[in-house]
Amino acid sequence: MAVPLRQALTIGYYLFRQKLKGRKKFPLVLMLEPLFRCNLECVGCGKIQKPNEILKQNLSPEDCLKAANECGAPVVSIAGGEPLMHPQIQEIVEGLIHQGRYVYLCTNALLLDNFLGKLPTSPLLTLSVHLDGMEEDHDRIVAQEGTFKTAVAAIKKAKSMGYRVNSATTFFDEMTVAKAEEFLDFVKPLGVDGVTLASAFQYPDAPDQEHFFGRKRTFEFFNELLEKNKKGRWDINHSPFYMEFLQGKRDYNCTPWGNPNYSVLGWQKPCYLLDEGYAESFAELMESTEWENYGHLNNPKCADCTAHCGYEATAVQDATASLGNMLESSKAMF
Numbered sequence: 001m002a003v004p005l006r007q008a009l010t011i012g013y014y015l016f017r018q019k020l021k022g023r024k025k026f027p028l029v030l031m032l033e034p035l036f037r038c039n040l041e042c043v044g045c046g047k048i049q050k051p052n053e054i055l056k057q058n059l060s061p062e063d064c065l066k067a068a069n070e071c072g073a074p075v076v077s078i079a080g081g082e083p084l085m086h087p088q089i090q091e092i093v094e095g096l097i098h099q100g101r102y103v104y105l106c107t108n109a110l111l112l113d114n115f116l117g118k119l120p121t122s123p124l125l126t127l128s129v130h131l132d133g134m135e136e137d138h139d140r141i142v143a144q145e146g147t148f149k150t151a152v153a154a155i156k157k158a159k160s161m162g163y164r165v166n167s168a169t170t171f172f173d174e175m176t177v178a179k180a181e182e183f184l185d186f187v188k189p190l191g192v193d194g195v196t197l198a199s200a201f202q203y204p205d206a207p208d209q210e211h212f213f214g215r216k217r218t219f220e221f222f223n224e225l226l227e228k229n230k231k232g233r234w235d236i237n238h239s240p241f242y243m244e245f246l247q248g249k250r251d252y253n254c255t256p257w258g259n260p261n262y263s264v265l266g267w268q269k270p271c272y273l274l275d276e277g278y279a280e281s282f283a284e285l286m287e288s289t290e291w292e293n294y295g296h297l298n299n300p301k302c303a304d305c306t307a308h309c310g311y312e313a314t315a316v317q318d319a320t321a322s323l324g325n326m327l328e329s330s331k332a333m334f
Helices: 005-020 061-071 089-098 135-142 147-160 177-190 215-226 240-246 282-288 308-319 323-333
Strands: 029-033 075-078 102-107 125-130 164-171 194-199 261-263 266-271 274-279
Touching: 005 308, 029 061, 029 308, 061 089, 061 261, 061 282, 075 089, 089 102, 125 147, 135 147, 147 164, 147 177, 164 177, 177 215, 194 215, 215 240, 240 308, 266 282, 274 282
Parallel strands: 029 075, 029 261, 075 102, 102 125, 125 164, 164 194
Antiparallel strands: 261 266, 266 274
């Protein structure tokens, strides 16, 4: 099971409390970017294209913990940039765990060996290691040879030391279902606790604007791939209804407030993939963002998006919308 029972129960209880309070819009995962600097220049990433004066900035641990408290989401995904380049990343992780958050620390793993034994081996912490396919594809996408082998070695060492580890994978248009199968079959024996899967989203700052699936191709690809996931062949760290959405079996609208983004620039409107301005506080983000102007039905910039930051929160809420949905989702998870 990719999502631990304790985490699933925590999120379920959180959702129940939001419903009791009558809240229609609330966060599920805080996307925290304490810096934009990185030691790679991946072809699909626009973060390192920021001006140098922004790339030099870091959020302080106090900033990060304050943002988590403002937001209140039970899960925090720490991304960037490369978070392990932050001089106080250990303090940030420990502070979020102390708050009781489930933390996914996203990393390319080039620096991970230096932190194993220093980061806590807590059930609240998952090391989310980027692997975008097998060696040839991965090293091409991150534009640096040897990164695949480094990441695989780091995963093995981290697992041997008792850490929870996920593989985080983004598929570009060169990826075939056969290649994806090969990759997922390779990853599972490494002992990873789950995999997250995504179709690359074409957003303006990315250096490569040509190699993206698009919405229709995403549904076709994942429908074929996920139909092969029988009898626990792969442990996929997504909600069952979101996986059905990726297959085109469920039609959801985007809920970008479900995964708000906080970075050195502030609270990003409306999500971490679109740059439509920033708010100084989470309350301002929620009140001032014209949420109805986003999503694949409402905005041409969102037309091809199937990203988890917009649609998994919708799927999770749908899974708890009725007793029947809860039973169906639970059966698929467990």
